[in-house]
Amino acid sequence: MHQPSCRMNDDEYQLLVRAAAVCHMSIASFLAHSALRAASDLDRTAADIAGEREMLNGLFGLRRHLGQLGNNLNQVARTLNSGAEATQAEAVLTAVHRAAKRVDAFTQRHLDSGTAA
Template sequence: MNDDEYQLLARAASVCHMSVANFLARSALNAARDLDRTAAEIAGEREALHELFALRRHLGQIGNNLNQVARAANSGADVPYADAVLKAVHRTARRVDEFTQRYLDTETRPL
């Protein structure tokens, strides 16, 4: 495993509040219990996880921006960028809704 792969595992384990060893063990056991899954299903899950991690990072950035807007507004300062931050919140909420709907559509598709 190269450094980039290890960092990917470390981030995933951290998000799950697990050690890398625990994350790897649970992942391996889950894979061993379900050997009938296709590569396409696994790839679909990987894409879903990447999207979820990207959304989580993006929401964290927006949360920081919202905190800055609130801090400035509470201090009486002019907050000309508040509209841009709120638009980012709405865009991200739409992105979450679209992802969720896409995920639900693929999970409920008949075999």
């Protein structure tokens, strides 16, 4: 058995941790699977790999942003359910609409470019 190792900065490691979690895999399994998949498809160009990385970074950013908006919506709902006035409701709904447009634009951009999701 071989046990290769690699170095990465904090941002890269957090990206790896999130990606492994999304795939319901351990970090070691995700690394092995990803590396073996890349090694078995040497026809892919560096540009393809960079495009996928950009797409994944964008998806993680959107996911994080949508999670924050979900928290804001929950706070608005809690406020309204308590009978109080939710003065921030309009701003939160505007942010949700902007996020939905951002998701649509992101999706369309990657569909148009032919980048696999």
